[in-house]
Amino acid sequence: MNRPENMTQDNSDIAQDLSRQLLPMIERWVRFESPSHSDEALDGMAKLIVQDAERLGLAALTQPLSTDGAPLVHIHNRSAGDERPGILVLGHYDTVHPVGILEKNPFRMEGDKLYGPGIYDMKAGICLALTGLAQVQRLGGSALPVDLVILPDEETGSHRSRERIEEFARRSRYALVCEPARADGGRCVTARKGTGFITVKARGRPAHAGMQHDRGRNAIEEIAHQVLALQAMTDYERGITVSVGRIQGGTTVNVVPEHSQLSADFRLPDPQAADELRAKVQGLAARVPDVQLDVDFQLNRPPMPRTEATAELLRRCQVFAARAGFSLDEAPMTGGASDANFTAALGLPTLDGLGADGDGAHTLHEHILLSTLDLRLKFWTETLQGLA
Numbered sequence: 020m021n022r023p024e025n026m027t028q029d030n031s032d033i034a035q036d037l038s039r040q041l042l043p044m045i046e047r048w049v050r051f052e053s054p055s056h057s058d059e060a061l062d063g064m065a066k067l068i069v070q071d072a073e074r075l076g077l078a079a080l081t082q083p084l085s086t087d088g089a090p091l092v093h094i095h096n097r098s099a100g101d102e103r104p105g106i107l108v109l110g111h112y113d114t115v116h117p118v119g120i121l122e123k124n125p126f127r128m129e130g131d132k133l134y135g136p137g138i139y140d141m142k143a144g145i146c147l148a149l150t151g152l153a154q155v156q157r158l159g160g161s162a163l164p165v166d167l168v169i170l171p172d173e174e175t176g177s178h179r180s181r182e183r184i185e186e187f188a189r190r191s192r193y194a195l196v197c198e199p200a201r202a203d204g205g206r207c208v209t210a211r212k213g214t215g216f217i218t219v220k221a222r223g224r225p226a227h228a229g230m231q232h233d234r235g236r237n238a239i240e241e242i243a244h245q246v247l248a249l250q251a252m253t254d255y256e257r258g259i260t261v262s263v264g265r266i267q268g269g270t271t272v273n274v275v276p277e278h279s280q281l282s283a284d285f286r287l288p289d290p291q292a293a294d295e296l297r298a299k300v301q302g303l304a305a306r307v308p309d310v311q312l313d314v315d316f317q318l319n320r321p322p323m324p325r326t327e328a329t330a331e332l333l334r335r336c337q338v339f340a341a342r343a344g345f346s347l348d349e350a351p352m353t354g355g356a357s358d359a360n361f362t363a364a365l366g367l368p369t370l371d372g373l374g375a376d377g378d379g380a381h382t383l384h385e386h387i388l389l390s391t392l393d394l395r396l397k398f399w400t401e402t403l404q405g406l407a
């Protein structure tokens with residue numbers, strides 16, 4: 020983040036009062052571990068978010084996503100009957116860190132850095148948006164209604180949340196996403212690759228590896244061919260990557276293996292690339308005679324291409340950032356996907372990477388920078404108040 024020399028402090032009592040509540044809230048949230056796979060922990064985290072939102076004077080409720088599992092949290096500033104399309108702010112309260120990690124990686128401050136599991140991705144980011152929204156309400160409200168929607172399963176692909184995210188997106192004018200600001204200078208994100216998974220299963224014919232080698236059909240040999248075929252679909256120039264990340268197969272070394280399978284990750288920049296890759300993957304054919312291939316192609320998050328509408332949203336948010344005291348720059352397309360992919364794919368102007376400054380997402384050195392929290396909070400307040 021570019022920070023000007025002579026930054027002026029916002030001295031309004033309201034801003035000071037609320038910004039004083041920001042750090043203790045971040046600490047509470049980080050100390051409450053909430054991995055994607057623990058419904059009990061996530062339920063507790065959802066309750067904590069609702070409590071903190073209400074403490075700030077905002078209306079907050081949880082909504083179940085399915086018959087079991089942790090809920091969505093919806094915080095808004097709509098008055099009764101206000102159905103106008105507004106600003107959708109998206110966050111997730113799950114983290115990749117298991118319960119107990121705080122013992123190894125405690126919440127702590129070291130110089131300008133504040134450490135703890137999930138602090139950068141993305142608990143601090145949600146706290147910023149939430150506190151900004153509370154300030155907006157105390158200052159008289161926003162031009163557009165704001166829906167802050169916080170989800171429990173982003174780190175595992177948002178399978179349970181996707182439908183609800185899309186419902187909110189269809190009723191919104193803009194989406195702002197609290198994923199971390201890029202580590203290299205706090206840039207925001209206007210384009211993300213689409214992501215997904217490929218699974219290929221091969222079924223051969225088992226045989227004694229010594230006595231009946233010629234009767235066997237080796238499933239591992241088949242999968243080896245498919246590994247090379249998939250890896251060759253990578254095209255760096257076009258931003259398409261396919262990476263086989265796991266292979267399995269065989270029973271013992273003296274048996275020609277009947278079963279083998281691979282799993283691959285792919286990333287691609289636009290819907291056309293997705294269609295092309297799907298066709299290529301679905302066209303994979305067995306190379307070893309008599310082996311059956313079973314191919315599965317799952318586009319988990321569609322690509323988020325940079326549209327003119329998103330560029331316009333960026334220009335407007337850059338004005339709010341300038342008022343807050345910093346310049347909001349744009350990162351090149353990133354290979355990591357987020358819930359922004361879902362809203363952008365529906366044509367909603369979407370800006371992501373508006374959370375806290377810091378580094379080390381998904382690691383034990385995950386941290387945010389204390390010195391830029393004030394600027395980020397002002398940005399959220401300016402944006403939620405003024406964006407129309």
Ligand SMILES: [Zn+2]
Pocket residue numbers: 111140141173198199
């Ligand atoms: Zn995240």
